[in-house]
Amino acid sequence: MKRFPSLFQPGKIGTLQLKNRIIMPAMGTQLADVGGSVTDRLINYYRTRADGGVALVTPQFAAVSRDSMLPYTMALCDDAHVSDWKRVADAVHEAGASFCIQLMHVGMLLLYSDIVPPDVSILVPSMMPWLKKTNNPYHELSEEDIERYVEDFGQAARRAREAGADGIELHACHGCLVSSFLSPATNRRTDQYGGSVENRARFARMVLERIRKEVGETFPVWVRINASDDVEGGITLDEAVQQAVILESAGADAISVSGGLEYWSTLSIPCYPYPKGPMVPMAEQIKKAIKVPVIAAGKIDAELAEEAVAEGKLDFVAMGRPLLADPDLPEKIRQHLVEDVRRCIYCNNCLKTDPEAGPGSCSVNPYLYREAKYPPAPAKASKRVMVIGGGLGGMQTALFLAQRGHRVSLYEKNSELGGQWNVACATPGKESYGTFTDYLKRFLHRYSVTVTLDTEITKDKVIGVRPDAVVVATGAVPVWLRVPGGTGKNVVQGHDVIEGKAKAEGKVAVVGGRFIGMEVAIWLAEQGKEVSLVTRAGLGEDGIRLEKLSFKTLAGKLLGLHVPLYLNSTVMEITDKAVIFSMGGEIYTLPADTVILAVGMQSDNKLVKELEGVVPELYSVGDCVKPRDAAEVAYQAARVAAQI
Structure with missing residues (x-):
């Protein structure tokens, strides 16, 4: 049985005593109202994580200036905001966790948000040549501007303490205003705020010293920095070490380590192709240079x-997405219930906004941002x-139904559960996806769901069983190209290649520019x-919008591997030796011994149509309704299960 003794040792950041080493870092939620006021959903969200055993909760950033406020995010640029933050602080404290407020001015992060509010300019340390080629309004800060924003941070810190915060984190990473001064990639100033590492850190140091002056010498204050900007010409690890030393000397009680400029790099929120803990080795080097605690995310x-804390590489761990997937993760592992943890698979669907599911849906936790609806109410009558269908949608729906008290039977035509989700699990880099399959299997057994494999269900079999309700989750099948040669011997599906059912021989042409x-x-x-x-459209286009950071990570890999990309190209014919396609009005022949199709999925809804009017209650879930991503499937499964 895996144990986690190091994670559950108490620790300190300055004068702040924390019950364990697990921190919830600041993450955007869009749970505030459009004007930035607190909502019940936002409070429930943070209270639930505090209830789950985390030591410290850091909500989404607090905007320190009016020109840093975004819709649906909270601000702390006016005394009127203090009462809202106090409501959140009180809820977190009542649930047993400490409470931190992260102060930030978004600065150049507006480039990533795709939202530039009216009458707001993007604040920059210096105008870069590439900025002049965009249509966004920019403002290069003068020394007077810098002094004004330093004061904004100081006043926001005063309000944070008045709101009941136990500590303050200065956000100085990912490309925000303070971060953009620290980075040589975005700071080309020639005055006292640019040039050397010391000069580029001057603004951050001034902000930290102003915060310290406002809250006092003993109030916990720390700084979150980039260990690497992950872009050419940006902050390197050696520079980050120097910056950490400077900030420690300016009064930082800890250094929190992250990485990446969000508008260029994908390191800030590493998705499934990344190895585990890419920031940990860098944080370890920073820890060797300073005496205050080090946090990494x-x-x-x-x-x-557990390993990183036990070996002294870190002092605290900031777990973001894992706490979205399972708010009770800390308490579960404290009680040695590791197999009960609903693990994050790092798909980054939590960063998307879905028209039906709303902002930030989770592939493994449909109750994310809907905490008040969990656990679902027991069924009025057991049916x-x-x-x-034993794919992702079928398994989740069956589990949610059983948890509500229904007597559930799950049927799968293949010899194992998983359906198309097994293709994802077999994809290199997505090995963690299999943890969710294992979790669902364990809980289906725990809740006494009867699972029948190797059985294809027909209309007559359903009539013979005489259920009270039927949920069809028969998924979807890969689409074939309707062109000459589209089903030739050298044409295979991407799904079959991933699962080892088909081989890629000789020169290979992949048709389809989305994730698969x-x-x-x-x-x-x-x-x-x-x-x-x-691909017939641009890379990643033509259909459901792909999550931005995952897409950029994969696109970067394709470019790094020098894979030729033929975009906005329509396949006209496939021969045994080539793909013939049109691009820009011209016809081209691409030599190919194997052609791999990844052109989408088609719903398998035949059984749904056959059962209409035959059973008392009929529902459908997942790809058999419409091909969709895993987060949408999870949300739909929970909704259907709640209706029965």
Whole structure:
């Protein structure tokens, strides 16, 4: 049985005593109202994480200036905001956790948000040549501006303490205003705020000293910095170490380590292709240079967290997405219930906004941002429910129904549960996806769901069972191209290649530029195969919007592997030796011995139509309704289960 003794040792940041080493870092939620006021949903969200055993909760950033406020985010640029923050602080404290407020001016992060409010200019240390090529309004800070924003941080710190915060974190990473001064990639000033590491750190130091003056010498204050900007010409680890030393000398009680400029890099929120804990080795080097505690974030699971703290690489671990996936993660691992943890799979669907599910839906936790609806109410009457299809949607729906007290039978035509989700689990880099399959299987057994494999359900079989309700979750099947040669012997589906059912021989052409097409092309190119990618739209376009950071990570890999990309190209014919396509009105022939299709999925809804009017209650879930991502499936499964 895996134990986590180091994670559950108490620790200190300055004078702040924390009950364990697990911190919830600041993450955007869009749970405030449009004007930035607190809502009940926001309070429930943070209270739930505090209830789950985390030592310290840091809500989404607090805007220190009026020109840093965004819709649906909270501010602390006026005394009127204090009461809202106090409501959040009180809820977190009542649930047993300490409470931190992160102060930030967004600065250049407006480039990532895609939202520039009216009459607001993007604040920059210096105008870069590439900035002049955009249509955004920019303002290069004067020394008078700098002094004014330093004061804004100081006043926001006063309000944070008045609101009941136990500590303050200065956000100085990812490309925000303070971060943009620290980075040589965005700071080309020639005055006292630019040039050397010391000069570029001057603004951050002034802000920290002003905060310290306002809250006192003993109030806990720390700084979150980039260990690497992850862009050419940006902050390197050596510079980050120097910055940490400077900030420690200016009064920082801890250094929190992250990485990446969000408008260029994907390191700030590392998704599934990244290795575990990419910031941990960098944080370890920073820890060697300073005496105050070091915190690190970024794709750190419980096992790596325990190892890093036990070996002295870190003092505290900031777990963001894992606490979205399972708010009770700290308490579960404290009680040695590791197998009960609903693990984050780092798909980054929590960063998307879905028209139906809303902002930030989670592939493994449909109750994210809907904490008041969990646990679901028991069923008024226990029904015999037949769930047909053992993929992701079917398994989740069956579990939610059983948790509500229904008697559930789950049928799958194949020899194992998982359906198309098994393809995702088999994709290189997505090995963590299998942890969710394992979790669902364990809980289906725990809640006595009867699982029948190797059984294809027909209309007659359903009639024979006579269930009270039927949920069809028969998924979708890969689409074939309707062109000459589209089903030839050298044409295979990307799903089959991933699962090892088909081989890629000779020169390979991948047709399809969304996630599966990109992933297959990357996987084969990394094996040394000669691969090209053809897509009828732009890369990642043509359908459901892809999550931005995951897309950029994969696109970067394709470029790094020098995979030829033929965009906005329509396949006209496939022969045994080539793909013939049109691009820009011209016809081209691309040599290819194997053609791999990744052109989308088609719903398998035949059984749904056959059962209409045949059973008392009929529902459908997942891809058999419409091909969709895992977060949408989870949300729909929970909604359907709540209706029965």
